[in-house]
Amino acid sequence: MAEGLLVYLRLAAAAVRANARRPVFLAARTLASGTIVAAEVAGMVLLLDRFGTVGGWRAAEVVLLAGLAFASQGLALTLGTRLEADDLSLLVRKGTFDQVLTRPVSPLGWIVASYVDTRYLGRLLAGVGAVVWAGARAGVEWTPGRVGLAALAVTCAAAIVFGVLLLSAAFTFLTVQGSEATNVLVYGGTYLTSYPMQIYGSALRLLFLWVVPLGLAIYVPALGVLGRQGPPGVPASLAWLTAPAAAAFLAAGGLAWRGGVRRYVGAGS
Amino acid sequence: MRAYWAMLLAGFRRQATYRLAAVSGLATNAFFGVVRTAIFLALYREQALVGGLDVRDALTYVWVLEALFGVIFVTWIWETAESVRSGDFVVELLRPGDPYLRLLVFDLGRTLNLLAVRAVPALWLASLLLPLRLPASAGGLALLAASGVLAAVVGFQLRFLYCAAAFWTPDYRAVWMLALPLIWLASGFMIPVEYFPAPLRLLAEAGPLSALLTAPVRVATGRAAGAALLVQLTWVALLGAVGRLVLTVASRRLVVHGG
Numbered sequence: 377m378a379e380g381l382l383v384y385l386r387l388a389a390a391a392v393r394a395n396a397r398r399p400v401f402l403a404a405r406t407l408a409s410g411t412i413v414a415a416e417v418a419g420m421v422l423l424l425d426r427f428g429t430v431g432g433w434r435a436a437e438v439v440l441l442a443g444l445a446f447a448s449q450g451l452a453l454t455l456g457t458r459l460e461a462d463d464l465s466l467l468v469r470k471g472t473f474d475q476v477l478t479r480p481v482s483p484l485g486w487i488v489a490s491y492v493d494t495r496y497l498g499r500l501l502a503g504v505g506a507v508v509w510a511g512a513r514a515g516v517e518w519t520p521g522r523v524g525l526a527a528l529a530v531t532c533a534a535a536i537v538f539g540v541l542l543l544s545a546a547f548t549f550l551t552v553q554g555s556e557a558t559n560v561l562v563y564g565g566t567y568l569t570s571y572p573m574q575i576y577g578s579a580l581r582l583l584f585l586w587v588v589p590l591g592l593a594i595y596v597p598a599l600g601v602l603g604r605q606g607p608p609g610v611p612a613s614l615a616w617l618t619a620p621a622a623a624a625f626l627a628a629g630g631l632a633w634r635g636g637v638r639r640y641v642g643a644g645s
Numbered sequence: 646m647r648a649y650w651a652m653l654l655a656g657f658r659r660q661a662t663y664r665l666a667a668v669s670g671l672a673t674n675a676f677f678g679v680v681r682t683a684i685f686l687a688l689y690r691e692q693a694l695v696g697g698l699d700v701r702d703a704l705t706y707v708w709v710l711e712a713l714f715g716v717i718f719v720t721w722i723w724e725t726a727e728s729v730r731s732g733d734f735v736v737e738l739l740r741p742g743d744p745y746l747r748l749l750v751f752d753l754g755r756t757l758n759l760l761a762v763r764a765v766p767a768l769w770l771a772s773l774l775l776p777l778r779l780p781a782s783a784g785g786l787a788l789l790a791a792s793g794v795l796a797a798v799v800g801f802q803l804r805f806l807y808c809a810a811a812f813w814t815p816d817y818r819a820v821w822m823l824a825l826p827l828i829w830l831a832s833g834f835m836i837p838v839e840y841f842p843a844p845l846r847l848l849a850e851a852g853p854l855s856a857l858l859t860a861p862v863r864v865a866t867g868r869a870a871g872a873a874l875l876v877q878l879t880w881v882a883l884l885g886a887v888g889r890l891v892l893t894v895a896s897r898r899l900v901v902h903g904g
Binding site: 400422 | 665666668669670672673676677679680683684686687688691692695696816819822823825826827829830835836840841842845
């Protein structure tokens, strides 16, 4: 097991070294993946500066949500950006994935490790930065429990986004071309969870709390961090469900991936 | 003239082949549109008029944004830059006629297809379900259509200038990625520029990015529609002149590797 892990670490180290061959480019891309967060946060602050509150939440509290959402997206994309429809479709069409299947490694482990994309760490860091900034503005006292809740939110939401990427990958295996529509859940999900859940209608709330549990992973722990109670049916005390729900969603993604690989027939390349 | 017309039709037909992409694009627009609608409805529960916009203006902004998003942030954004990098661009310079105009009409053909299959259905469906503020007369709708086409033209002209970076550096994408967040915000694709603080708003309205979304939204809501169209026409003329100038200078720099 330990030896097996070493293989993936070496693959990942090689990917990082390859990226670092063009340091200026890597720096620019890392910076860019973080500045998009800064721009989104700036837009939010400008918006709420004019309106005061949204769903009863002030700018700093909403930015905290957005920071958690972007940090988790950055973490998930660092590991899984190659699973997106465009990239995976290319691996399938070029026949690269055929070769992966002949190797004595797990195909998923190989794809994740070989294409680790450190530039998304810029988004993770920018998201964490937004959380820290928003916490200070909202008067959050960072007790160990609250730091733990924030960390829980980022890791669980990242697991869910990764699960979405796995589902999207399974779809790409079946259709070869894949569909950009699966990106809606990755980028649209982050956008949606950047605002408090009580502003959405019951259908969106149901979908993002209990089917793709991004709301459960971001909004509910954020309630605890901010010392808020949450609307009826979604109390802050639901945070105990965050980790099991994320694990269940990730497992569903894993099953879909395995099903996709089993049905994979290549693209005739 | 006939050659350019043929290029326009070719562009339209080429884009028409991507049916699955059109459907998934519409699904993406619908999702973001629904989420943005919920956000603005929640925001306007506390205020009636902000930055001169009421809730109907804001919803119109949301759906004009969703309608035009794919037309402005097109999927083939790097095509010109990649052809510069690979050297294929030299073929464009060898062809008879005006290369800038040819690229423009081909691109316009593709964006006209997107306007027809993505922008019109998105805006029409939204107008059935939500109290948008759209022109009621045929003349007003024609002006809105013209404004959408002008936005697509400015979109091409700005893309062309960005792609021109490929003449100078192979890392043209880095330039774009660093500029993108600022463009996103300043062009009003995150929030309407009307909500910006006064100095920022003036800056955003004065720049060419205002021709992409801010102007079509104003034509749609009928607030300063004439001025908005005039701004778009001015930018089409200015950016066209700059684009041609850059192309002339850049053509002398084009290096074709091997072959």
